[in-house]
Amino acid sequence: MHAVVIGGGGFVGSRLARELVKVGSLAQGEISKITLMDRAFPEELLHVEHFDFVVGDFSEESVIRPVLEQRPELVFHLAAVVSGEAEKNFDLGMKVNLHGSLQLLEICRQLAHQPRLIFASSCGVFGGDVTQVVADTTAPKPRSSYGTQKAIVELLINDYSRRGFVDGRTLRLPTITVRPGKPNAATSSFLSGIIREPLNGVSATYPVSEDSAFWLLSPKRVVQNFIHAANLSSDCLGDDRIITLPGITASVGDLLSSLRNVAGTEIAERAVYEPDAFLQGIVLTWPPNFDPKRALELGFVKDTSTEEIIRNYIEEETISGF
Amino acid sequence: MHAVVIGGGGFVGSRLARELVKVGSLAQGEISKITLMDRAFPEELLHVEHFDFVVGDFSEESVIRPVLEQRPELVFHLAAVVSGEAEKNFDLGMKVNLHGSLQLLEICRQLAHQPRLIFASSCGVFGGDVTQVVADTTAPKPRSSYGTQKAIVELLINDYSRRGFVDGRTLRLPTITVRPGKPNAATSSFLSGIIREPLNGVSATYPVSEDSAFWLLSPKRVVQNFIHAANLSSDCLGDDRIITLPGITASVGDLLSSLRNVAGTEIAERAVYEPDAFLQGIVLTWPPNFDPKRALELGFVKDTSTEEIIRNYIEEETISGF
Numbered sequence: 001m002h003a004v005v006i007g008g009g010g011f012v013g014s015r016l017a018r019e020l021v022k023v024g025s026l027a028q029g030e031i032s033k034i035t036l037m038d039r040a041f042p043e044e045l046l047h048v049e050h051f052d053f054v055v056g057d058f059s060e061e062s063v064i065r066p067v068l069e070q071r072p073e074l075v076f077h078l079a080a081v082v083s084g085e086a087e088k089n090f091d092l093g094m095k096v097n098l099h100g101s102l103q104l105l106e107i108c109r110q111l112a113h114q115p116r117l118i119f120a121s122s123c124g125v126f127g128g129d130v131t132q133v134v135a136d137t138t139a140p141k142p143r144s145s146y147g148t149q150k151a152i153v154e155l156l157i158n159d160y161s162r163r164g165f166v167d168g169r170t171l172r173l174p175t176i177t178v179r180p181g182k183p184n185a186a187t188s189s190f191l192s193g194i195i196r197e198p199l200n201g202v203s204a205t206y207p208v209s210e211d212s213a214f215w216l217l218s219p220k221r222v223v224q225n226f227i228h229a230a231n232l233s234s235d236c237l238g239d240d241r242i243i244t245l246p247g248i249t250a251s252v253g254d255l256l257s258s259l260r261n262v263a264g265t266e267i268a269e270r271a272v273y274e275p276d277a278f279l280q281g282i283v284l285t286w287p288p289n290f291d292p293k294r295a296l297e298l299g300f301v302k303d304t305s306t307e308e309i310i311r312n313y314i315e316e317e318t319i320s321g322f
Numbered sequence: 323m324h325a326v327v328i329g330g331g332g333f334v335g336s337r338l339a340r341e342l343v344k345v346g347s348l349a350q351g352e353i354s355k356i357t358l359m360d361r362a363f364p365e366e367l368l369h370v371e372h373f374d375f376v377v378g379d380f381s382e383e384s385v386i387r388p389v390l391e392q393r394p395e396l397v398f399h400l401a402a403v404v405s406g407e408a409e410k411n412f413d414l415g416m417k418v419n420l421h422g423s424l425q426l427l428e429i430c431r432q433l434a435h436q437p438r439l440i441f442a443s444s445c446g447v448f449g450g451d452v453t454q455v456v457a458d459t460t461a462p463k464p465r466s467s468y469g470t471q472k473a474i475v476e477l478l479i480n481d482y483s484r485r486g487f488v489d490g491r492t493l494r495l496p497t498i499t500v501r502p503g504k505p506n507a508a509t510s511s512f513l514s515g516i517i518r519e520p521l522n523g524v525s526a527t528y529p530v531s532e533d534s535a536f537w538l539l540s541p542k543r544v545v546q547n548f549i550h551a552a553n554l555s556s557d558c559l560g561d562d563r564i565i566t567l568p569g570i571t572a573s574v575g576d577l578l579s580s581l582r583n584v585a586g587t588e589i590a591e592r593a594v595y596e597p598d599a600f601l602q603g604i605v606l607t608w609p610p611n612f613d614p615k616r617a618l619e620l621g622f623v624k625d626t627s628t629e630e631i632i633r634n635y636i637e638e639e640t641i642s643g644f
Contacts, residue, residue: 090485128561137454139461140477141562148481152474155462159470163412239450240463 001029004067006058006104007078008036011179012120012222014045016076019223021050027231028073028116035067038079059100064107071113074230077104078120082186083146083282090145097149105156109165117157117166118229123174123215123244125151127285134287136244136294143285144187154242161234161241169229169237174217174247174290177255178313187282191216194252195259195310198270207276210253213288217247217302218309220316225300236298246292246302258306262314323351326389328380328426329400330358333501334442334544336367338398341545343372349553350395350438357389360401381422386429393435396552399426400442404508405468405604412467419471427478431487439479439488440551445496445537445566447473449607456609458566458616465607466509476564483556483563491551491559496539496569496612499577500635509604513538516574517581517632520592529598532575535610539569539624540631542638547622558620568614568624580628584636 003020007013017036025031036045037054046053056063058079068075079096080086086093101119108115126134127143140151157168179192190206191214197204217225225245250258260268292300303309325342329335339358347353358367359376368375378385380401390397401418402408408415423441430437448456449465462473479490501514512528513536519526539547547567572580582590614622625631 132459137461139459142477142481143484143561145481145485148477151477155464155470155473155477159464159467162465163467239465 001026001031001074002033002035002070002072003031003074003076004035004037004072005076005078006037006064007076007080007120008051009038009041009045010078011181012176012219013038013076013078014042015219016078016223016226017045017051018048019227021048023227026074026227027233035070035072037063037067057096059096059103061103061107064104068104068107068111071111072115074116074118076118076120076226076230077101080120080150081146082184083122083124083144084185084187084189084279086146086149087144087187087282093145093149097146098152101153102156105160105166109160112165114164114167116230117168118226119153119157119168119170121150121154121170121172121242122147123172123247123290124286125154125172126287130285130287132287132289134244134290136292144282158239158241162239167234168241169232170242171225171229172242172244173222174215174245176219176222177216178309179219180313180317187279188214190279191252191255194255194271195313198259198267199263199314202270204271205274206252206271207274207279208252208284209273210256211251212284213249213251214283214286215247215288215290216250216306216309217245218312220312221301221303228300232298243295243298243300244290244292246295246300247290248303248306249288249290250306254306258310262307262310323348323353323396324355324357324392324394325353325396325398326357326359326394327398327400328359328386329398329402329442330373331360331363331367332400333503334498334541335360335398335400336364337541338400338545338548339367339373340370341549343370345549348396348549349555357392357394359385359389379418381418381425383425383429386426390426390429390433393433394437396438396440398440398442398548398552399423402442402472403468404506405444405446405466406507406509406511406601408468408471409466409509409604415467415471419468420474423475424478427482427488431482434487436486436489438552439490440548441475441479441490441492443472443476443492443494443564444469445494445569445612446608447476447494448609452607452609454609454611456566456612458614466604480561480563484561489556490563491554492564493547493551494564494566495544496537496567498541498544499538500631501541502635502639509601510536512601513574513577516577516593517635520581520589521585521636523592525592525594527594527596528574529596529601530574530606531595532578533573534606535571535573536605536608537569537610537612538572538628538631539567540634542634543623543625550622554620565617565620565622566612566614568617568622569612570625570628571610571612572628576628580632584629584632
């Protein structure tokens, strides 16, 4: 079975790729080939055996078509222009997040091999009323171009699946924290930064007040959930292929107090409040409370506490050397 | 003030165009010019003064761009490949309903004149669980490609409005009945046919059982609602430009019993049940019960009964000579 990870050079994508090697087989069969596609790959990933690398922008037909023409049975689609970038560069977000994804679906339709397609959407499709508890039946009301583009691709994947062009599954990702490495242009980047930088002895800022709450999931659990989505039979899913992933609701204050419990006050105090109107204008429109009933019934998983998230991060960083 | 009606040759579009002539001015000012765009126009409309006609497919850039370059202050967008056709011809539906609408938005963005744009969406964006009562916060779960394409354009119009590229308003239309003229490829066409044909002395069929219920609005009220949408200030609307129009819930049996009350048993008996699996597969996924709270608060209107709808139809047909 041939699996492709689009966005396989990214943090979640490369972690998922390593997990595919580890599990070896999925519901569709033994994994005989793994192709990773991205604009660039971290150096250490290039030394891992088992992977074919395709360097390029997936939204270019010349990059994506040859890979899909190999008729992979399983495609993970995690490539995106992140939220902050898509807000600042509208054309780029539309080209990659909307037209790139639509082109991917169209090529699958032409090839008619009906791959299982797992799409990384985002809880950023929700916006506006932050007091609501988001249920599986709640309408996406994005307040960002990124959220809009993700919500559109969700609808396309449902229709392309209903028509039998692909066997799609859309996972709406909570904010993933703690991400290792450097800050990126995701508007939620600070939710990793305020844990990661203090642990690395560096100061960090957060652009919203301490009581601002978010819907969070760890890298470990999101990878587990991607694997689970690939294993689920389409009979479980019916016509609605959209799954709002479970998570935990935590405020910036909760994260800092967990960091204090795990690593001490001195480290936790390295994160300081520095208001940012642009970031507030996006992240404070994300509702932090969800009722992910369907996902839990289907067996998707979440973390048990923010302390667990931080402890796992510390442990994994030592082990993996990221 | 220059108003454009895309789809102005269609039934609702041409009726709206005549109403624009009648009202003469709107919140944006006196209407000095009305351009109607469509692939074809009914003969009688071509004899009406006041209108500029543009014959062509709005999804062709060569057709739409020159009209938008006149920088109309108000654009009604009612053109679409209807539900049955979009389900049978996927490429055509995508080209017109999705790409045509996206192109329209992109040209407005390039021209930067921020027209007020009223888009005709459809309650066909909802599907699946027909027992639900659809609220303003309910997620669209379309079970047709038409509904998917409409739901996507709704999201685009919200984002293009939020960013100030257009001043958009999306109206989700209930099934419009009674439509005069001939049956069309809309999957809901029978909901007009079972009233219209018997009144014209012709037999008609309905593809679903008598207890199948639908969310209905008359041509008269939908035109009133388009005018109202054009007059509303954007302050009333905020970032969410989507309005699920009010309507009434009625079954096929309700419609036939109202027809009996208005026109007699002999006429009502000209409509007979003839099951059709293709039509059932779409129209029976449309939830018939709505709670259109926001629309009612914003002053949008509905009919009072199916008998009123039928009486209005009889009266209007005599007057207008359609």
